[in-house]
Amino acid sequence: MRTVVEAIETRFDDVDLVAKRETERDVQSVEDFRQSLENRLTDRQYSVLEAVYSAGYFDWPRESTAKEIANSLDVAPPTLHEHLRGAQKELIETFFAETGKFSEDERPQREE
Template sequence: MVDVTQADLNHHIYYLGVMAHLSDASVLSLLTETQAIPHRIVGKNAHLEVMASVRDWNHLKEVADAIETEHGSLELLGSTQTESIGFPLGGNKIKQSMSGKLSEEQLEVLETAYRMGYFKVPQEVTAEEIASELDISRSTLSARLRRVEHNFCALLFGPQE
């Protein structure tokens, strides 16, 4: 049984609830038991797509073997070697903390500016181009971005709750 519910605070966030009849350990449990760091688990067409970080190729084989032993099959869709890893599943505290502190308009401005390359160095787009894309004035864009910046600074430097 699967339930997908849109979050009240933010239309970009959905809650996924899954109830399954499995006596075996879940994929998430297997990942953590083998010291892999889960980043994303997506249910798709009766399959799970999992993105996780592992130490090296031998660790990947260990994790894959554990999953195949418990669940019968595994298809490796790709791998990438990197020097740094992202946040584990549920560990992105800044994103979680900010999700309820930004208005829909602020989130839309921030997401559009990011997607268009406003924060890259060198900058790929001007504020005027973002404002035009969103069909808002340059001053409205500036005010929304400053409120977002204020919220981030308050989270990082303000009193701890």
């Protein structure tokens, strides 16, 4: 990169490299992010996310299975997974939206 910049500056005296990329981002606290996420989650998504995290579902090896957690919440395992996937999707979308990576309605499309 340096070679390219030096070549351009040598050829064109009036050119100055200011930055590779400048991006302004709003500063957001952890609490603001948390509140933003909580506003996007349904009550059930929040309770499932909290339950699976507390039960060690994301640990390796897992401390609890989805079936055990589903039973403790009195829901079927597929229902637990549905709420968990929804909560994870909101978490990821909120992260990317809040960090400026993607706008609310913009995300990479999968190739078919």
